[in-house]
Amino acid sequence: MLDYGKEADRYDASRGGEPRADAAAAGVLGLLPQHTRTLLDVACGTGLVTRRLSGSGLRVTGVDAAYNMARMAAGRIPDSVVLGDSRQLPFPSASFDAVCAVWLLHLLSGAEDAAAVVAECARVLRPGGVFVTTVDKAAAHDVGSDVDAVLAPRPVRPAADRAQAVEAYAAVHGLTSAGRARFRGHGQGRTPRSTVDDLHRGWFTQVTPDGPLAIQLAAGLAALPDQEVPRPDPQFTLRSFRKPSPAGPKP
16 A cells, blocks of 8 residues: 555645546535535545535535645645544544545455444434445546556455445445445546556555566556557546434324
8 A cells, every 4th residue: 555645745746636626526515415514524635625625615624644644635724634543533423414535445455444434434424414435446447448458467456445345334334325426537547657657656556566467567558559648537436325313203
């Protein structure tokens, strides 16, 4: 897994920057109930998406475990960012009308950690609120291009953010499916040359950088035409889950 503390300075430019942040924020906002006033952005990263969420009139709080990421986010939304682990959120139960986790669950080491994060998001969510998260993130990057064909032999670990798995994590805490949306990952279409760079810096977690498989894949990528031409952008998927409201008094 990448060191996101070290990655902070180059993160935005390498992940689609402002256009991708606009698309992600619009996707999240479109899944929030009209009564939403407070939102927690879990793993807020550099705050690029968080700033857009807060610009919608919501009172938004960001939390991230990487100090350099949280520092950058705090510069964009002062007094609204907290350093904290998404598996043990530093907030009381039922603190927020909505909680979002964009591009987080796929980074976790496995189902146990992903389930722990969903449990914490459910805990800090008020009854009647929604939890919004990306699902199937890694799969979204496979757009059927020639780059993807070269990468096909690489081993892939089971994704902690598979849609069905996330539904199961949510159901344990009474959260029920409430909606879905898709948005474009602007600027994230792979080029052969950038994918070689990603191989050597450990982006593909099941491929040892500079190991035999990485060298084999890099050679295949180097043989492709249009080395600097991005292939199609991925389309990311968001799912929302509602926390039930307490039953009202019986008539």
